[in-house]
Structure formats: structure tokens, C-alpha cells
Amino acid sequence: MSKVLVAMSGGVDSSVAAALLVEQGHEVTGVHLKLSDYAAPQQEGRVHGCCSVEAADDARRVAQVLDMPFYVWNLVEPFRAAVVDDFVGEYAAGRTPNPCVRCNERVKFGAVLERGLALGFDYVATGHYAVARRDGGRARLYRSADAAKDQSYVLSSIGRDALERSLFPVGPMTKDRTREIARDLSLRTADKPESFDICFVPGGDAGAFVDAAIGTRPGPIVTGDGAVVGEHGGTHRFTVGQRRGLGLATHERQFVVDIDAASNTIVVGSGELLSRRTIEAERIRWFDAPPASGAAVAVQIRAHGRVIPATLAAAGDEAAEVRLDELERGVAAGQTIAFYDGDEVLGGGIISSAR
């Protein structure tokens, strides 16, 4: 029996994670993370995202049913500093951030884990779909049994120390099974819909969110030879590989092929110009020693992207160069790159450039 702190978002996955831990005989405490400020009580209308009062109430009710202590922690400031400011800053720098990865790295398996350990907990658990298993004397991370729900990508960079202290109780199951368990236990979160939005971006309009933080910054849209073909409202509204929303009156299909934040320029071109063979990654955290140069790996460069076979041209403690076995279109700097060996996650980092 261990002392486990389970992060409860108010969704079905973390609710069932908590229930399974209780069933396994652990001493379980629930904590709901307040990550952003609620709308003031006078403001009418629904509050969106994972941080609403309703979500906290749902998590609390599940904890009551499971008869476990429950707290709400105010992590608004750490979340703002580590995730929201990073999100805005990365977009402003012409990159495409992945806030859920950042939140796992620095908040859930950062600040919360640190607090949990200080309070005497042995593990922090979440409702992520990934499998943490001890193998060969250390903790290893694998893809979930539910391939469609697999979230190992967003956990790829939490680092080995955090992984040693992490539990993902629903990871070995399918989402359907999770809902079934929730219904069997009559948990009120059993039939809650999936959340897809970024929790602090109501309505999912990331561009508007960054606009509100840094303002619109109009600049030119140019082709590869420098011809101005349009105007944009700010480079932060674009991602490499993007086709929609350019507002160009051209006949051939145009894609964003480069974002130059320094000169506030969006470069567009045909789809072929997006093809990349080599990716440079930085700020990598490996779960074990870095693989040897020349090792065959698989990489994933988007949350629900495909698996790309590749060769590690060079791999250090924190940086790597990856040669893709096949060309990939639309590799955006700032996105997380996760490294796999079969179903096992080797680690994750951030794409710094691609060519």
C-alpha cells in the first residue's frame, strides 16, 4: 500500500484512476488543480475548460463517493508562468507550442509532484492513457492499450525522476472500459464528454488568445522569392504547414512554409517546400541514457500524429539530430518530438529546426 496523490480534473479518466487506486488498497488523496482564474461571479454565462467550478465540484463529488480526502490547490501562478506565458512567448517567437506537454512537465509532474513528495506521498497519479511499468530495475513508459486514446506523447518529456513517481491507472485499459467502470461505480463523471480544447483558451481560438496578450502585429505574407502576396495580423496566428486562413487569392494551393518572427514575415509556397528529412531537437529528457548514435527509433511530432521511422544521427543528453526514413511535411518548430522504441517511450524534447 502506498500513499498516492491523484490529480482529479473532474473528468471520467481521473475519476476512474482514483477509484482503481482505492480498490487496489492505496491510501489515496484527491486534488483538483485550479489553473486559471474563474470568471467573476457577477459574470453570467458558462465557464469553459478544465478549471471551471463545475469541474471542481465533479471531482469533489467523486472523492466523496470514494471516501477519500480531497483538496483544491491554487496553481494559477505556477501555471501562468510555466504554461500560459510560455504559450504566448513561443507563438510570439514564431514557434508552435504544446501547452499540455508543458503542463505535464512543469505543473502536474513538476510543481504538484514536488508538493506531493514534500507532503509524504509516494506517487502522483493522473488519468492519462499511458502505461508506466517497472522493468529492468527502472520505471518505463509505454503507449496505452487504447491506441486511439494514447497520451504517451504528452508525457514523453516528464523525465525519469517524475516517471519513477507516477501512476497512470487507466493507461492499460480502453476508454470504453474506463466509462464502464465509472458507470458500474455510479460516478457522476461517467458520461462526461471528452475535452479537446486547450483548457485556458475558451472556444479554442489560440490566435485570438495570443492577440489579447501581445496585440495584433500586421506584416507581409511573401513567397519564397520575396514577392509580397498578402498581409497577416501577426505571425503567432500561423503554424508551419498551415493552409487555411491565409486569405490569398492564388490559384495553386499555398502553405505556410516558414515563419520569420524577427522580420514579422510569413513565407508561403507549394506543399513540396514543406518536406523535411532532418529534425534538430533540444531540451530533450530521456527516461534512460540517450540511445547510441545510429540507433533506429520511431518519432512522433504531433499529439495525434503518425509514427515516423527514423535514425538518430546524433543524440546527446539534451539534444539530438534525427534523420527521418521518409519525408515529412509540416514540421513546426516548438512542437514536441517524442522518441519511441516500439511501444516504449524513450523520451521527448522540442523541435528547434528541420531541414
Place this chain on the structure above:
Amino acid sequence: MQTPTSLYLDYAATTPLLDEAREAMMPWLAGGFANASGLYAGAREARKAVDEARETLAAAVGARPEEVVFTSGGTEADNLAVKGAAWHGRDQGRDGIVISSFEHHAVLDPADWLTRFGFRVTRVPVSGDGVVDLDALRAAVDDKTAIVSVMWANNEAGTIQPVAEAAAIAHERGAVFHSDAVQALPWIPVGIADADMISLAAHKCHGPKGVGALVLRRGTRLQPLLHGGGQERGLRSSTYNTPGIAGFAAGVAAAMRDRDEAAVRVAALRDRLQDALTGRIPGAHVNAAGAPRLPNHLSVSFERIESETLLLLLDASGVAASAGSACQSGASEPSYVLRAMGVPDALASGVLRLTLGRPTTQDEVDRAADAIVAAVERLRA
């Protein structure tokens, strides 16, 4: 599985129901159900209980029975006072609301809401020791001020406010003076002679939750919040909560009987706890140490500690205490009270509010000190 609370030090949040109060309520929960506004025998019995309770409440604050308006609690009493006086003031050409900056949210938020309708709200600063700045108050009140509200004692810092002086400042300009005395009533003299309106809550005095009163001196004019059957001279329509009102009066009557003796005894325990914590924990700072405080209040900040984690550890060891205010979700918020007092953020985020009650024993205080010392040491390790 959870550790039950074995050591309760959150009496400012609420208090356990006194046996006397429960007994006073029982006839109206079992059997005596009649509407106190009716004309038949059972109704007259209920009305008698309400009116006796009204007399008890009035006597506790030196008021006449007809000056007591029963409400659903302290929050409603505060809302009725602030909004009621503001709307009435508007009819008299007054649109100003002056409050201290560390009022309870039941005063702050109605005042903020009233700005939507064109009222002017001035928040008067408080000193580092948690006492309203009377010079600033005098400067803020003008001939257009409708209502001035300064709490009798602050719910986080426990500091007792210069209510009579504040009332005099309001009256010089013809404004109505209100004071939230929810925390003060069980511990110190509270009287209608010093304020035009006083908010009270039953559950802070070992009475039931969901009942309170606004005591308003005769001649004080208000617009009601609740319109309907016209109870409470039209100021607060709603069927009488007979059991709640009876329990309220019983709790307050008991508190009045032993108030001065309890204040001395509990203050000694509070001081013992304060000395133990400041003596045994380096970097412990008592908030508002230089001001007159309620005898049961101790607000202490620890360097290099986050309240949220400290409270969790204390809860796990069976100790019930609190920090600043909590938001709707239950997350701790940075204390606006300590911020208003100019307490640095690093100390405000490590605050612990311990509030004692009449049932608190020396043994409990000593065990609480041990638990807090152990928790702080653990978190700093």
C-alpha cells in the same frame, strides 16, 4: 478512508450547535410546524417563539425588539444593509458607499455590484495592524454618502475596529452607519448605540446555520431585498424560520451569559498557543499583533510555508484550521485582508488562521501547537 477531525480550531468559520439551541429548535422541527403568521393556536405558539427570540436578540445588542429583522444569515444581513441603504439613499440624492478595504465579501461584493447602477464606492485603507484609517474614512465620507460600513471585528485578522468613531464620522455627514458584527458578537460587547445597523449570524454563536439578523435602529430607512408577504415590517418577506430563529436566540443567550468570562479564559489559551508557535517556530509572525483583537483569534504567518500544504498536513493529523478566504471551487486565494494590511505576499501565502471557541481546552491548544510545529518542520525539511 479519512482521518476524522479531532481538534477543531476554526470557530470563526462556524461553531457546533449548542445543546440548548437544539432543544429550543426541537419543538418547531417536530410537531410545531404552523406558520408563525397564522391566526390559529398553533400559529400563535410559533409566533410567540419568534417574538421571544426577537426580545432575546434585541437585549443582546441593546436594541428594541422591533429593531430586529431576521434574515437567512450574516450574508443576507450585510446585503440588506448595503443595498437597502444605498437604494434608499439614492431616493435622498445620495449615491456614495464608503467601506473599509478588508470588509467581508458579503459587504465588498454588494458594493461592487452597486457600481453597475452608478453608485460610487470608496474603499478606505487599513493600517498594517488591521485597523481602519479614520482620517482616510473622514476624507472619504461626503454629503452624498448614503452608507458607511466598517466591520466590528475582522474575520481573518480578528482586529476590533473603532466602530463608534467611524459611526460618528458617518453621522457628521448624515450617512447611515452599518457594521458587520458576525465575528464580534460572541466575544465582545456589541450595541446598537454605536451603529445604525448591525449584522449578526446564529452559527457563529453555537446556533444553527441559515439564520441571522440585521438589527437596525428605529428610523433607519431601507429598501428591502425580498418583497412578498410583508414579514418583518416589509423589510424581509419570507415565512418565519421558527426553529432557526429559536435556536439563534438560545445560542446568543448562552453566549451573553458567559461572554466576559469566556473571553478572558479563551484569550489566555490563545496567548498560550501564540507563544508556543512563535517560541518554537523560527520565522513565525503574528498578524495584527499590535491591535486589539478578538480573544479567540490568532492569525500567524510562517516564512517559507504555503498555507495549502500546511493545511493538508494538519487535516491529515486531525487538525481543522484555515488560511485566507477560499474561492468558489475551494482553492485558497491570496488573502485580500492581509494584502490590505500590507503583509508581504511571501508571508500572506503562509498564513494560518486559528480561531478558538468556548469548548477549546488547554490540552487541545498544546496538541495543536505540537501538530503545527511538526508540520512546519516537515515542510521546511
